[in-house]
Amino acid sequence: MVAAAAMLAWPRVSHGLETAVRAQLLGGQYFYAGQKGALSGNAALTLAPATRLTDTFTLVPVLSSSYQGTKQAVDLVGAGTIVQEQMEHRVAARGIWEPKDSRWKLKPSAGYTYTLAKETRDESWGRGLFDSWRLGLGLDAEYPARDGLAFRLGADYYYTTYPNFSSLESQAGVDPSGQPLARELAGKKTMDHHTQGVGAGATLIKGRFVLDGRLREQRSFFADQRVVDGTGILSDASREDWLTSLSGSIGMPSELNTDRRLLGHADLSVAFNRSNQASFDARRARYLPGYYDYSDVRLGVGARRLFGDPREPVTLSAGLSFARRTYPHRPPQEATGVYRGGTLSQDVRTLSLGADYPLAPAFKLLFRLDHARSSSNQDYEQVYAYNYTVTNFLFGIAYDY
Amino acid sequence: MSALLGLLGALLSTAHAAAHLSKAEGIVEVRHAAVGTWSPARALEQLESEDRIRTGLGAAAGISFDEGTVLQLGPDASFVVEEASEKAMRTRLDLGLLRANVQPQAAGKFELRTPTALLRVRGTDFEVRVLAGGRTLVELYQGALAVEDNLGNQTLLKPNERLQIDVRGLQAPELRPSRQQTASAGVRALARGEAALDASQERERAATDRELKLAEFQQGRALVDVTGSRVRVEEYILRPSADSFRLVVLNERGRSMNWFFYQGTFNRSLPGDLTAPLSQLSGCADRQCDWFLTEYTTGRSNLVDNVLERGVNTLGGQIDVNSNGSVNDDVSTVFDGASDRFINVAGRPVFQTIFNKFGLYVNGKLLIGKSGGNNITSDQDRLPSSVTDPITGAALTDANAWLDSTNGQLVTLAADVKTSSAEKGHQQVYNSFSDGSHIQWDNYSLNLDGKVVPRGELGGVAGDPFRRGVLNFGYEQVITSSHFQGRRIDLLVQPRILVQAGILQQ
Incomplete structure (x- = not known):
């Protein structure tokens, strides 16, 4: 799609490459449930060599690689995996087409992402259970109206597959007496899915404030994952999830005044997921329709204080966030697994502190500290922890050109 | 009428104007102070003090002053001529781009705010x-x-x-910066913005994938075993017939798969919701259960070796084990599946299923067999099998049983040793047989992160306190045998069904 748009807009000579570079090298440590992880590091590099192919079309390839050796407070900590390293490699091409005599900017894009994870002692690079690759296409449109008001529309499609993940049931075979160990219609690549999404958004710059709002709807289809019915067997239908997300933010990217060099922001987002898939708790023979449904509410506030040279300031930042995840069709359980009445919910409160210190043009020292506390009415934690405290810090250097 | 007067005033004032609109391309509008409303700009239109000009998308406007100064307004601009007289040329730019070429004779008079x-x-x-x-x-x-x-x-x-x-x-x-530098910086800023947008969209997509992974974790399908290695677990129910169900547990560790199943056949057809039948698996106080097993089979395998355990009840009902004359099988607590708790039943009638025919098969051959007639009242009444299969009634041969070469009969149990380690959370059951063979069961209680739970935390090393405690933890069972040629069956299971069915090895 990007190539096609580039060909359409090709008639004039191209200009030289201009490459935006962002690099980070950080070391840190992770503390969870009274244990501390080893000192480890994170590294990330993004290159975006852009070129104006014509007066109206710019091509921006994006190449990025990252390695994460220190878990983050926002990672899936409840699974209690004791080793976790992750790499992500992405190659993408984004086009920006700005037709003359029009305010519209059209941005076709295509990208491929390969994510590798080592979560346990026996997993190695390329053999992680949850390794995945994702191939996506997208088209965004931006319309900058007058007086700081801009609108955005977008649509995308992507396919995600987990090359090392096949359901065990599809491999189960028969018992010694020849009886099947798998249910009829058991699928193999049950996590692979196709997703289509559409979204719309608007940004308004008003005085010192920037207001942003966004709505997105997406459908994910799991062709090889059959829906489980009330007796625990599989039906003909395949799983389908619908996710609606609405977010808004207000930011103050301009400083208050010369004396109070303070920037701030507040964010609010809500999301709802509906799925036709249910879960069957085989141990307790309990059918849980709507198991994958959830609502998510997140609220965050943050502030940054600047010191020194306005162009290369020293920055101190602090943020607080609260997130509540509610599963309307999952009853909470006692520690032994007995289901109680009510609705399962989980709250996560996070405190984030940061400091940036400029070393030279484009170089700065970074320090980040995150502390999160999760609490839930779910007491059954044999397989996943819902109540925990986690802290991680990172310290290192960043380059941004 | 007032508009007409305003327009007349504006026309009359042109005789004193010091500036005029020299160019208007695209949407350019003028609001004369004397009129107060916006109207399309006309070429050579005169401009007075407090007159305003605004330009639209892709538009441009030129403003020329009489002494030669020229201002060029870019698109999306808002501009005001605050004063245009011989004494002063005061202007204001509220928004947008303006290029000014001010003549020397205007020096000192021209201001832009x-x-x-x-x-x-x-x-x-x-x-x-x-x-x-x-x-x-x-x-x-x-x-x-x-x-x-x-x-x-x-x-x-x-x-x-x-x-x-x-x-x-x-x-x-x-x-x-030079024009080249400016253009380069602009393209680089664009690239940086697109890279940031790309990363933001990828985070959103990754969040969807994260939810999938989260659900796998929350349902206990991806766990960590005692060595810190990945164990995958899938559990589901099969309905082989109207009166039976089969719970299947599949494990994958590394590249090896192990499976466990528990199949129960009841005295009557099962409902769609199995909660009630399962809650009565371990027996009922005061009366016979509505649903009770007539037959069960458990299977454990590493895809090469397998251990099957079968029990058949041909007694036609359950036995009150607290008044059957055998003190060895008296029970003071019964596991209540509805509440997942052991309830006190001391001194009360407790009806449980006695399987008068029992067989343990290793790799398809009978290793232990016991059977009793239809009048037995206790497990103790069963007698060891020696020449016939207790379940099928078939004569035992080298093909269907592990026979002792010295007498051609089924091997007999030589040692039955149970050991527990309170510190290590490890429990072992070792059975050796008359032909020198053995089978060993090693059980570990595990925490969420794969660490072994000390037996002290389970509430006891054996019996009901242990069974109560083990419900709170994962359970890894490793079976080794001289018949496995160095292989082993290694299962990570939730112990509930084992506790419920009364078949937890301990």
């Missing part, structure tokens, strides 16, 4: 851009330009210098 700066001209060619929020960017090409901020700070801009003014006031002037 922005929301954050005041520019005084001494014969010059400069460009001003006012951004939303009032931030002003000034670039000087020729001449000299005095710039003052709203705080009263002043500076003199020299040729090829540029300056930024915002609510904090003036910043230090710096050298203006």
Whole structure:
């Protein structure tokens, strides 16, 4: 799609490459449930060599690689995996087409992402259970109206597959007496899915404030994952999830005044997921329709204080966030697994502190500290922890050109 | 009428105008102070003090003063002629881009105000851009330009210098980049913005994948075993017939798969919701259960080796084990599946299923067999099998049983040793047989992160306290045998069904 748009807009000579570079090298440590992880590091590099192919079309390839050796407070900590390293490699091409005599900017894009994870002692690079690759296409449109008001529309499609993940049931075979160990219609690549999404958004710059709002709807289809019915067997239908997300933010990217060099922001987002898939708790023979449904509410506030040279300031930042995840069709359980009445919910409160210190043009020292506390009415934690405290810090250097 | 008078006034005032609109391309509108409404601009239209001009998308406007000064307005700009007279040329740019070429004779008279700066001209060619929020960017090409901020700070801009003014006031002037540098910086900024947008969209997509992974974890399908290695677990129910169900547990560790199943056949057809039948698996107090097993089979395998355990009840009902004359099988607590708790039943009738035919098969051959007639009242009444299969009634041969070569009969149990380690949370059951073979069961209670739970935390090392405690943890069972040729069956299971069915090895 990007190539096609580039060909359409090709008639004039191209200009030289201009490459935006962002690099980070950080070391840190992770503390969870009274244990501390080893000192480890994170590294990330993004290159975006852009070129104006014509007066109206710019091509921006994006190449990025990252390695994460220190878990983050926002990672899936409840699974209690004791080793976790992750790499992500992405190659993408984004086009920006700005037709003359029009305010519209059209941005076709295509990208491929390969994510590798080592979560346990026996997993190695390329053999992680949850390794995945994702191939996506997208088209965004931006319309900058007058007086700081801009609108955005977008649509995308992507396919995600987990090359090392096949359901065990599809491999189960028969018992010694020849009886099947798998249910009829058991699928193999049950996590692979196709997703289509559409979204719309608007940004308004008003005085010192920037207001942003966004709505997105997406459908994910799991062709090889059959829906489980009330007796625990599989039906003909395949799983389908619908996710609606609405977010808004207000930011103050301009400083208050010369004396109070303070920037701030507040964010609010809500999301709802509906799925036709249910879960069957085989141990307790309990059918849980709507198991994958959830609502998510997140609220965050943050502030940054600047010191020194306005162009290369020293920055101190602090943020607080609260997130509540509610599963309307999952009853909470006692520690032994007995289901109680009510609705399962989980709250996560996070405190984030940061400091940036400029070393030279484009170089700065970074320090980040995150502390999160999760609490839930779910007491059954044999397989996943819902109540925990986690802290991680990172310290290192960043380059941004 | 008032509009007509205003227009007349505007026309009459042209005789004293010092500026006019020299160019209007695209949407350019003028609001004359005397009229008060916006109207499309006309070429050579005269401009008076307090007249306003605004330009639309892709539009441009030129304003010429009588002494030769020319201002060029870019698109999306908002401009005001505050005063246009022989004494002063005061202008204001609220938003947008303006290029000014001020003649030397206007030096000292020409002023341009922005929301954050005041520019005084001494014969010059400069460009001003006012951004939303009032931030002003000034670039000087020729001449000299005095710039003052709203705080009263002043500076003199020299040729090829540029300056930024915002609510904090003036910043230090710096050298203006070349056109090439400016274009490069613009493309790079675009690239940076697109890379950030790409990363943001990828985070959103990754969040969807994260949810999938989260659900796998929350349902206990991806766990960690005692060695810190990945164990995958899938559990589901099969319905082989109207009166039976089969719970299947599949494990994958590394590249090896192990499976466990428990199949129960009941005295009557099962409902769609199995909660009630399962809650009565371990027996009922005071009366016979509505649903009770007539037959069960458990299977454990590593896809090469397998261990099957079968029990058959042909007694036609359950037995009150607390009044059957055998004190060895008296029970004081019964596991209540509905509440997942052991309830006290001491001194009360407790009806449990006695399987009068029992067989343990290793790799398809009978290793232990016991059977009793239809009149037995206790497990103790069963007698060891020696020449016939207790379940099928078939004569035992080398093909279907592990026979002792010395007498051609089924091997007999030589040792039955149970050991527990309170510190290590490890429990072992070791059975050796008359032919020198053995089978060993090693059981570990595990925490979420794969660490072994000390038996002390389970509430006991054996019996009901242990069974109560083990419900709170994962359970790894490793089976080794001289019949496995060095292989082993290694299962990570939730112990509930084992506790419920009364088949937890301990």
